[in-house]
Amino acid sequence: xxxxxxxxxxxxxxxxxxxxxxxxxxxxxxxxxxxxxxxxxxxxxxxxxxxxxxxxxxxxxxxxxxxxxxxxxxxxxxxxxxxxxxxxxxxxxxxxxxxxxxxxxxxxxxxxxxxxxxxxxxxxxxxxxxxxxxxxxxxxxxxxxxxxxxxxxxxxxxxxxxxxxxxxxxxxxxxxxxxxxxxxxxxxxxxxxxxxxxxxxxxxxxxxxxxxxxxxxxxxxxxxxxxxxxxxxxxxxxxxxxxxxxxxxxxxxxxxxxxxxxxxxxxxxxxxxxxxxxxxxxxxxxxxxxxxxxxxxxxxxxxxxxxxxxxxxxxxxxxxxxxxxxxxxxxxxxxxxxxxxxxxxxxxxxxxxxxxxxxxxxxxxxxxxxxxxxxxxxxxxxxxxxxxxxxxxxxxxxxxxxxxxxxxxxxxxxxxxxxxxxxxxxxxxxxxxxxxxxxxxxxxxxxxxxxxxxxxxxxxxxxxxxxxxxxxxxxxxxxxxxxxxxxxxxxxxxxxxxxxxxxxxxxxxxxxxxxxxxxxxxxxxxxxxxxxxxxxxxxxxxxxxxxxxxxxx
Numbered sequence: 001x002x003x004x005x006x007x008x009x010x011x012x013x014x015x016x017x018x019x020x021x022x023x024x025x026x027x028x029x030x031x032x033x034x035x036x037x038x039x040x041x042x043x044x045x046x047x048x049x050x051x052x053x054x055x056x057x058x059x060x061x062x063x064x065x066x067x068x069x070x071x072x073x074x075x076x077x078x079x080x081x082x083x084x085x086x087x088x089x090x091x092x093x094x095x096x097x098x099x100x101x102x103x104x105x106x107x108x109x110x111x112x113x114x115x116x117x118x119x120x121x122x123x124x125x126x127x128x129x130x131x132x133x134x135x136x137x138x139x140x141x142x143x144x145x146x147x148x149x150x151x152x153x154x155x156x157x158x159x160x161x162x163x164x165x166x167x168x169x170x171x172x173x174x175x176x177x178x179x180x181x182x183x184x185x186x187x188x189x190x191x192x193x194x195x196x197x198x199x200x201x202x203x204x205x206x207x208x209x210x211x212x213x214x215x216x217x218x219x220x221x222x223x224x225x226x227x228x229x230x231x232x233x234x235x236x237x238x239x240x241x242x243x244x245x246x247x248x249x250x251x252x253x254x255x256x257x258x259x260x261x262x263x264x265x266x267x268x269x270x271x272x273x274x275x276x277x278x279x280x281x282x283x284x285x286x287x288x289x290x291x292x293x294x295x296x297x298x299x300x301x302x303x304x305x306x307x308x309x310x311x312x313x314x315x316x317x318x319x320x321x322x323x324x325x326x327x328x329x330x331x332x333x334x335x336x337x338x339x340x341x342x343x344x345x346x347x348x349x350x351x352x353x354x355x356x357x358x359x360x361x362x363x364x365x366x367x368x369x370x371x372x373x374x375x376x377x378x379x380x381x382x383x384x385x386x387x388x389x390x391x392x393x394x395x396x397x398x399x400x401x402x403x404x405x406x407x408x409x410x411x412x413x414x415x416x417x418x419x420x421x422x423x424x425x426x427x428x429x430x431x432x433x434x435x436x437x438x439x440x441x442x443x444x445x446x447x448x449x450x451x452x453x454x455x456x457x458x459x460x461x462x463x464x465x466x467x468x469x470x471x472x473x474x475x476x477x478x479x480x481x482x483x484x485x486x487x488x489x490x491x492x493x494x495x496x497x498x499x500x501x502x503x504x505x506x507x508x509x510x511x512x513x514x515x516x517x518x519x520x521x522x523x524x525x526x527x528x529x530x531x532x533x534x535x536x537x538x539x540x541x542x543x544x545x546x547x548x549x550x551x552x553x
Contacts, residue, residue, distance in 0.1 A: 032098055035051075120266075125149050206229065296356070312358065383413035407426075503528070
């Protein structure tokens with residue numbers, strides 16, 4: 001292989017270049033970047049990932065293509081490369097995949113800042129989190145990356161930016177970058193930092209960024225991230241082997257997302273030039289047909305008014321035997337006058353029920369009741385998870401762990417979204433061992449939902465099989481059983497760079513979900529959970545029913 005390399009220092013001209021290099025010329029001004037972009041692999045060509053698969057990022061003393069060094073000392077002994085750029089030396093040799101050409105008028109002492117920390121912070125706010133105007137941001141760690149996150153959030157229009165650090169002097173510095181509030185992590189008394197931020201914000205920040213590199217801070221950031229739509233972005237790298245531990249039930253019920261971001265999700269060759277140029281930048285009546293839903297939609301709180309969440313904050317979802325607005329009150333009694341308790345706020349197994357209007361969705365009366373009732377729980381959860389939560393793209397690959405009613409509904413939703421390959425994973429051999437005529441009905445049944453492949457975990461090592469089947473993992477993985485270990489399996493076989501793992505099943509109380517901190521940062525995958533599939537009952541269920549009626553008619 002011909003070497004592709006060039007010599008330079010940060011923000012200064014190239015002195016010479018390898019014979020196969022045609023992207024830059026001698027005299028061009030460039031920035032060396034530790035994260036490669038070959039421009040040829042699937043990831044580099046995709047807008048969804050910045051993790052090159054041809055030259056994957058790793059900590060190594062060698063040139064990336066040849067596993068050799070280009071440096072020697074006066075005695076001819078090898079001097080090793082650092083993060084593929086060795087930019088602390090006056091002259092260096094860098095692979096072209098680690099080089100970004102920039103405007104020569106940019107001062108070197110400004111341009112060099114974008115080769116690592118500043119780009120990581122700005123990119124995390126701009127690219128990875130996509131911070132929205134008017135939002136609230138919490139930043140753990142106000143070093144160079146944390147301050148850059150603050151600046152990026154300010155430029156994106158965030159109205160409140162909370163800095164968290166143990167050094168109070170950082171607040172004055174942070175104000176220059178848009179930090180509006182400060183929390184000293186060492187002086188929160190008996191409260192945790194997450195408790196303080198939850199109280200400050202009335203429910204958590206819209207976006208939380210961990211910029212230190214401590215698994216415990218990732219957990220704190222996740223705990224004070226807004227339920228329903230909050231995103232926690234991990235930028236810091238903890239020591240090898242450190243683990244982030246989250247309560248599995250919280251992951252499902254909170255609707256938050258946890259995202260790792262290497263180099264802020266930026267693609268060096270296309271995004272760095274952009275950064276260099278960017279500047280300050282009522283309801284029902286008697287006779288109406290309705291569906292009772294366990295998830296409330298009050299239509300009044302900030303969550304119900306937002307398109308980003310389906311988790312009502314006025315009447316938060318919880319397992320309770322009471323009517324939601326009246327503590328310890330039931331509307332049912334038996335023939336002896338003893339109380340009968342409500343179930344999931346709807347008690348839909350009874351012939352007649354009393355339901356809060358927040359748990360009722362009005363529907364078209366022509367809809368057959370035996371069809372409409374299916375959308376009160378599982379079907380909406382599965383279809384919604386593919387449609388609303390994951391936003392499955394046409395031509396993508398989907399893996400579904402658990403082929404019960406929710407899993408099959410996910411398959412149907414993924415099929416309707418245009419997924420080209422849908423892999424079902426289940427322990428029940430009746431769902432994929434079809435030898436006799438009596439099993440033919442099962443084959444027809446699962447094909448109706450779009451499933452194209454089956455994996456039986458009893459006969460295989462799940463994640464490895466799926467990785468082999470897909471080449472590099474499924475674009476979307478859905479856990480529909482309620483088992484923390486399966487969430488970990490789903491996450492492991494999710495596509496690196498852009499893969500999404502959606503948790504739909506609820507494990508037993510106290511179950512823990514454990515992921516490697518290093519992998520969260522370096523793999524670029526997203527883990528989120530979806531209660532009722534991310535669907536807003538009053539607005540989205542009528543849409544699903546209309547699609548069904550249009551299909552029938």
